Amino acid sequence: MMSEYVVDLFEFARTGRVAEGDVRLTALPRMLTEVPAEVAEAARAEQVFHWRVEGAERKVPRADGKESIEQFITLAVTGPMWLECQRCMKPYQEPLVSETTFEIVHDEAAAENRPLDEDELEALVGSKQFDLLSLIEEELLLALPIVPKHTVCPAVHDSLATGSDGLTESVPEPEEDKPSPFAALAALKRSPDKDGK
Ligand SMILES: [Zn+2]
Structure with missing residues (x-):
């Protein structure tokens, strides 16, 4: 359905592709469940997040002294999100900002077997039909504040x-x-x- 978001993630990274666009809040069902009930349909429909994905391939030194060539993507997502202020219980818009670089791995086992000193980069299990939209939504969910609050109510x-x-x-x-x-x-x-x- 959302085929524009489905990419061969290994190819995307290997060739250093860049893609960006805007995605509507209404296309993100898990984000929609976070929107307070008082926020009108029209306001939800207007809500848009900007995303940008950049692929890269780099040589990475390994623990055994050798180098290996690995693939990466960096995903940035930004945009205002309707949340309920936990102090005054009114809806407000929180600006979300997130940028994460992932090392692309071939399967879950490879993700778990990575040496601890490389943990600053998150492992992402790639695929030839990878759904960027679900990764974009996950990053937005992770960017939500734990306790949403107006700066000044x-x-x-x-x-x-x-x-x-x-x-x-x-x-x-x-x-x-x-x-x-x-x-x-x-x-x-x-x-x-x-x-x-
Ligand atoms: Zn408030």
């Missing part, structure tokens, strides 16, 4: 604005908003500046 903004009459910046955060350890740390770091004013 709009709800916090609103309560500050209504409670302050233009003195927004000097109003302390609402006490019911339980700060994270990081926020508490940031507040500690900020306090000397406030004393200095």
Whole structure:
């Protein structure tokens, strides 16, 4: 069905091919399940991720002192993703950015037998009919934040604005908003500046 995404991954890498394009969120069923229910169909339909795959072949030194020629691909994916903020429970768009280089191996056994010192590169089992789309979706799923959160929640903004009459910046955060350890740390770091004013 999505034949444009199916490639001979060994050939792709060996010849140093580059492919890129945009994929719609609606073409990625596992990503769609992460979208909050409140996000409208039209907004989902507009959502697009950009991807780029670059193949490469290089000589790699092996543990026994010899070199072998191995194939690699680097996959980059970027784009905004609808998620539910875990602080205010409202949907927002999180910019996802991911770039991963994989060493292409022929089977699962080869992936598991790789020496430990090469573990910085992920092994990817190649195939002559490799589905780039499912790899793109996996990389996007891995790029999702563990705890999605607005940088600044709009709800916090609103309560500050209504409670302050233009003195927004000097109003302390609402006490019911339980700060994270990081926020508490940031507040500690900020306090000397406030004393200095
Ligand atoms: Zn929020």
